Amino acid sequence: MSAVPDRVHATLRVNGEDQQVSFAPYKTLLEVLREDLNLTGTKHGCELGECGACAVLVDGEPLLSCLELAVQCEGRDIQTIEGLAKGTELHPLQAAFADHGGSQCGYCTSGMVMTAKALLDKEPAPSRERIREALAGNLCRCTGYQQIWESVESAAKALREGKR
């Protein structure tokens, strides 16, 4: 058996657009997003599933792109932070994170925002407890979390009031 595997030619549906990509099968979704599709908003953190910096949505559910092979995502709907803003208009979650200090160095932000989006897509009015539980897998070294929970609550309110 050859030591160097073949490249996979796959169609990945990212932020609503089909992308033809060719990559080695041992690349994670995180690597393909960043290195082959130049979508660098999703961050490399621990690389071991512990920090949530790499979280993206696949078929609407948050998962860790550092532990998912890109080939496993063929035919599935991938959403990354790059897909949230509409032109220059930020998604209410992005706006709220900026307004409430939910993002400081920003390293955890895309994972936080995408995981929060999955929650708000299903539960428009989550309690503080639900928000904390939903974001339990996302670590932040700057904010102390308080501002992040407030950002999500504020974005939930904005979304309920039809801002977007």
Place this chain on the structure above:
Amino acid sequence: MHAFNYHRPSNVNDAAALAAKSADSKLLAGGQSLVQAMKLRLAAPTDIVDLGMVKDLAGIKSDGKTVTIGAMTRHAEVTGSAEVKKAIPALAVLAGMIGDRQVRNMGTLGGSLANSDPAADYPAAVLGLGATITTTKGTHAADKFFKGLYETALRPGEIITSVSFPIPKRAGYMKFKNQASRFAIVGVFVADMGNGVRVAVTGAGPCVLRLAEMEKALGAKFAPESVAGLKVKSDGLNSDLHASAEYRAHLITVMAKRAVEAAMK
């Protein structure tokens, strides 16, 4: 990650054939343990056989006596399943305590059991309920499945297809978790099966284990006070930066008491 050959079979026979073909192949389920191990160079398979497209490995069925869960069923599906919540609420609760949302969306029952991490949650339910593990080569009783640290009765190339959990009269699970990973420092599953009580402990030893003394005490009277006074010996229990063996022994009694309380709710 290091290079490997990637295979994506669509049925379990092809998966078994592919897994048998190379001595260094590995099955890939949710990847939440395996991909981590590969990145840390603890595993270096030449071939990866992805079970993601194999039909019939996922899903939940209940017939009033047992709940059968496919090996590829994700933790999130089990915790959200109306059938599991109705038949074995403690099992739904346990699945909801595994890791975080992202991990629960990917991690699978089969992967957790095959991995047999000493701190994993599912083994406690499998042993605590006396479940039966069905594979491509036959069946395993829970009592004979977990062999040691990351060691099970599975032979190379053997694929778990489903697990059948007998429905207990009542059951409860409680864990004292590692705050960072949420793995169990000690987790105790108690089940009143109607004809006897089973108590399984995870996180404390090299793999999940049963506690005969507690089972006897709870068999005589299923109440928290039956176990509250029982001291567990710390011999052979894990000792690491999270907890000493003595502390784990203490936690077993505390978690067992709380698990019984949960079962009686």
